[in-house]
Amino acid sequence: MSSPDRILIVEDEQHLAEGLRFNLEAEGYQVRAVETGEAALELLIPETPDAAHPAFDLVVLDVMLPVKDGFTVVSEMRQAGQFVPTLMLTARGRPEDVLDGFAAGADDYLPKPFELSILIARIRGLLRRKQWLRATPPAAGNAKPSAKDSFAFGEKSIHFDLLEVRAGGKVYPLTLMEASILRFLIDHEGKAVSRKSMLQEVWGLREDTDTRAIDNFIVRLRRYVEDDPAHPRHLVTVRGIGYRFVAAPGA
Numbered sequence: 001m002s003s004p005d006r007i008l009i010v011e012d013e014q015h016l017a018e019g020l021r022f023n024l025e026a027e028g029y030q031v032r033a034v035e036t037g038e039a040a041l042e043l044l045i046p047e048t049p050d051a052a053h054p055a056f057d058l059v060v061l062d063v064m065l066p067v068k069d070g071f072t073v074v075s076e077m078r079q080a081g082q083f084v085p086t087l088m089l090t091a092r093g094r095p096e097d098v099l100d101g102f103a104a105g106a107d108d109y110l111p112k113p114f115e116l117s118i119l120i121a122r123i124r125g126l127l128r129r130k131q132w133l134r135a136t137p138p139a140a141g142n143a144k145p146s147a148k149d150s151f152a153f154g155e156k157s158i159h160f161d162l163l164e165v166r167a168g169g170k171v172y173p174l175t176l177m178e179a180s181i182l183r184f185l186i187d188h189e190g191k192a193v194s195r196k197s198m199l200q201e202v203w204g205l206r207e208d209t210d211t212r213a214i215d216n217f218i219v220r221l222r223r224y225v226e227d228d229p230a231h232p233r234h235l236v237t238v239r240g241i242g243y244r245f246v247a248a249p250g251a
């Protein structure tokens, strides 16, 4: 049997953290819980990588934490090159939390209070997406042959197995969510993909979710894949619908 996935919970409300730990352990995960962002960063960004601190497979990160909030924590993680899938717990009724979370580099979010079954489904989804990016093409019958582990276009390449874009001699790390969106667009190369279908099929969100989150992602992705992000040729806007990925513009 393979070793269990390791989950780090960052939550200052002790009874909630303990409840989560109990239930996630019952699901077969190995769980560690800490109460502050600082403690989480020490585990996730050790000064010297250490066998005593095996890597986590996923982080459940509360937004409302003392001193250093969840947005700051995920942003510092990403800046330090720590790209572990991260699910943020946000306050209900604050769509701006969702956008801020994605902008800071979160991979998914769940508003509090949440049903435990929903949290577990989201965790499974993120862990599965990690596998999906690394291995198999999607089952969708009408999708083009999948990009599999990497996809090259022009002088650039996207490495889904490593979660990075290589372009112009630089390497840009991707979050799981960024890689998932790129993968989805590339699987539908040349076709207009709606924001709604990205929200539903990539993130598993309902269609009434604020679609600006998608636009924020595209702005970031253009910095990696476009020579001139202000005049995109690969990640093209399709007015009134969404976006289209073009591998060879002008071909």
Ligand code: CA
Residues within 6 Å of the ligand: 011, 012, 013, 062, 063, 064, 065
């Ligand atoms: Ca809290």
